[in-house]
Amino acid sequence: MAETTGNGKVVRIEVLRYRPEQDEEPFLQGYDVPFTDDMSVLQGLQYIKDWLDGTLSFRWSCRMAICGSCGMMIDGEPRLACKTFLRDFPAGTVRVEALAHFPIERDLVIRMDDFLAKLERIKPYIIPKEARTLAQGEYLQTPAELDVYEQFSSCINCLLCYAACPQYGLNPEFVGPGIMALLHRYNADSRDGAAAERMEIAGSEAGVFNCTAVGYCSEVCPKHVDPANAVNQNKTRAAGDYFLRFITPKGGAR
Amino acid sequence: MNTSDPRRPYVRPMAGWWRRNPFFVEYMVHEATALFVAAYALVLLVGLRRLAQGEAAWNGWLEALRSPVSLVFHGVLLAAFAYHCWTWFRIMPRTMPPLIFGGKRVAPGVITACGVAATTACSLVVLILAWGATR
Numbered sequence: 244m245a246e247t248t249g250n251g252k253v254v255r256i257e258v259l260r261y262r263p264e265q266d267e268e269p270f271l272q273g274y275d276v277p278f279t280d281d282m283s284v285l286q287g288l289q290y291i292k293d294w295l296d297g298t299l300s301f302r303w304s305c306r307m308a309i310c311g312s313c314g315m316m317i318d319g320e321p322r323l324a325c326k327t328f329l330r331d332f333p334a335g336t337v338r339v340e341a342l343a344h345f346p347i348e349r350d351l352v353i354r355m356d357d358f359l360a361k362l363e364r365i366k367p368y369i370i371p372k373e374a375r376t377l378a379q380g381e382y383l384q385t386p387a388e389l390d391v392y393e394q395f396s397s398c399i400n401c402l403l404c405y406a407a408c409p410q411y412g413l414n415p416e417f418v419g420p421g422i423m424a425l426l427h428r429y430n431a432d433s434r435d436g437a438a439a440e441r442m443e444i445a446g447s448e449a450g451v452f453n454c455t456a457v458g459y460c461s462e463v464c465p466k467h468v469d470p471a472n473a474v475n476q477n478k479t480r481a482a483g484d485y486f487l488r489f490i491t492p493k494g495g496a497r
Numbered sequence: 498m499n500t501s502d503p504r505r506p507y508v509r510p511m512a513g514w515w516r517r518n519p520f521f522v523e524y525m526v527h528e529a530t531a532l533f534v535a536a537y538a539l540v541l542l543v544g545l546r547r548l549a550q551g552e553a554a555w556n557g558w559l560e561a562l563r564s565p566v567s568l569v570f571h572g573v574l575l576a577a578f579a580y581h582c583w584t585w586f587r588i589m590p591r592t593m594p595p596l597i598f599g600g601k602r603v604a605p606g607v608i609t610a611c612g613v614a615a616t617t618a619c620s621l622v623v624l625i626l627a628w629g630a631t632r
């Protein structure tokens with residue numbers, strides 16, 4: 244247990260704190276945390292909360308890199324706190340801040356309203372191409388059809404890619420990498436029939452063309468989703484839709 | 498900072514964002530190499546203008562290209578072009594739909610390598626043609 248971590252190793256965890264009811268702006272607060280080699284940064288924060296300072300706020304749930312709650316800036320990089328280990332900071336200090344590019348709600352907790360609103364807008368569920376009755380059985384899919392979207396379905400909404408995207412930081416209207424990965428996940432699914440509708444968002448002013456191919460989003464993604472690929476595949480598609488509407492009677496996406 | 502919201506969410510400034518992470522610094526450097534591409538386009542444009550102005554002007558331009566300053570400048574341009582090309586093909590696998598070859602996805606490294614190889618081959622062909630034409 245935390246209080247008996249006894250191999251003598253101590254790490255200094257510097258946390259960017261912000262308590263809206265009393266602080267004008269965030270400030271760094273340091274804590275000395277005894278640790279063992281199997282402890283994650285998240286466990287370090289839990290030690291602080293349990294033993295040193297109960298006022299510290301942060302999000303977590305699964306502590307196994309699947310719920311997507313514990314994203315934060317760790318020494319300046321967007322990472323999952325439960326998937327980053329204290330032993331990997333040999334200098335003996337580690338700085339922890341709320342995810343970049345999002346408003347800070349309190350301490351390490353960010354405000355994700357913007358992301359959730361965007362998520363709702365892209366209709367992140369399958370809208371069947373053809374209605375089938377139960378009697379007609381399931382919608383079948385070949386392994387090749389699955390392969391086209393499978394990686395994008397691994398997204399855990401951790402928002403690390405948003406903290407890695409300067410274009411989102413500069414213009415929060417931009418739908419951003421994670422949402423585009425999910426949009427693509429449904430558009431590329433052979434059972435889905437709502438691609439044209441979702442492409443309205445991808446091709447809009449706030450859409451894919453805000454991306455300048457920095458590519459850091461795909462580097463930091465803990466689930467190898469490659470959101471940059473989703474964004475860029477849809478640049479081609481959105482451009483195609485734009486030109487198609489001049490030559491097809493009903494138009495492409497619009 | 499949003500003062501109209503009682504929860505007072507704190508919005509951090511973006512000023513100097515590209516200096517915050519080595520990845521962004523490298524991004525700015527490789528984007529900046531595009532300016533070298535533009536600079537060389539200008540050199541060629543000036544050449545075209547000199548050509549239109551007659552033989553003396555054209556020969557003057559050729560002479561200027563042979564000056565030590567110009568040679569060093571071209572060396573710098575070549576290095577910047579090479580780096581620009583490498584970073585362009587490095588990001589390329591992320592920008593395209595999956596490439597299926599023989600039932601399997603082509604690995605990103607292979608796509609980058611093919612791009613760089615094609616550029617090298619084209620550059621060599623142009624070099625050989627230009628060499629032949631100017632002798």
Ligand code: SF4
Nearest residue numbers: 398399401402404464
């Ligand atoms: S694409 Fe990756 S980094 Fe972005 S939200 Fe999904 S899992 Fe997280």
Ligand code: FES
Nearest residue numbers: 305306311313325
């Ligand atoms: S606690 Fe669930 S991803 Fe880290």
